[in-house]
Amino acid sequence: MKLLYSRASPFARKVRACAVALGIERQIELVEVVAADAPAVLTDANPLGKIPTLITNGNFAIFDSAVICEYLNGTSDVIPIIPPGGAPRWLSLRLEAMGDGLMEAAVLRRQLMLVGGLDAQSVLPELQRLAIARTLDRLEREKLGLHVEIGALSIACALGYLDFRFADENWREGHPRLAEWFAAISKHECLSSTAPDAG
Ligand SMILES: N[C@@H](CCC(=O)N[C@@H](CS)C(=O)NCC(=O)O)C(=O)O
Known part of the structure; x- marks a missing residue:
């Protein structure tokens, strides 16, 4: 998986923190982007041009941060970070x-x-x-x-x-x-x- 992010973005930090908590941070390649420059790698994946944007191993783009966290939560076997119900x-x-x-x-x-x-x-x-x-x-x-x-x-x-x-x-x-x-x-x-x- 690839995470388009910036170090300063609090939304991207939330996603990175979730990945660490779920023990899957090594499965995610961090790709630093400047959202204000609207690079094609970002806008092709997410027309809103926002970070964080996750690109799954199946090349499916997921955004925004809440949806990415929900997705990551579902890929890990450790204790969920989102209570199920x-x-x-x-x-x-x-x-x-x-x-x-x-x-x-x-x-x-x-x-x-x-x-x-x-x-x-x-x-x-x-x-x-x-x-x-x-x-x-x-x-x-x-x-x-x-x-x-x-x-x-x-x-x-x-x-x-x-x-x-x-x-x-x-x-x-x-x-x-x-x-x-x-x-x-x-x-x-x-x-x-x-x-x-x-x-
Ligand atoms: N609701 C979005 C908000 C993401 C967001 O606003 N990201 C900012 C960086 S902190 C961004 O990409 N700004 C660039 C822009 O709006 O063009 C989420 O939860 O991911």
Whole structure:
């Protein structure tokens, strides 16, 4: 399998962390691409031109990150990272959606702030900032576990992205429980080995 990715993408990190947690990272060749350049290898596989995109051994392209994680989960024999059913499944998938939403808001906010001529205080980046703030407040009250499952991985990758791109805003302030949880979950190898600044 090939994973089209970038080291900075939190969505791609979520997929890489899942692969490590599932013990299948060696079956995946990492192919670094710059999505903004829209290389043919990416757009031929995924017309949306987004990373991560997985190309299976049967040359079938899979996206987006949630679908890739579901696919990888089904290819491994170890303990699943997506609960198969019942309340644990919906709790896990809801957390994943919160983590993915945090990433989407943070990635969009950064893009808007980088675009020349767009006032960083204008409505759209401010809406993303507020969505991030509300979600952090909600996660502070959420009961988060320390075992590796898709919800925890998504939240951890989103918080790692905030550290990576918005370090000066210190999301930990006002969120001590979440900060403590993040420090503990980040010790899992699947997260430590995939951090944006990991060697
Ligand atoms: N919903 C997608 C989001 C992926 C995404 O937005 N990736 C960004 C990089 S972090 C990207 O490829 N941006 C390039 C673009 O939008 O053209 C997923 O979960 O995979």
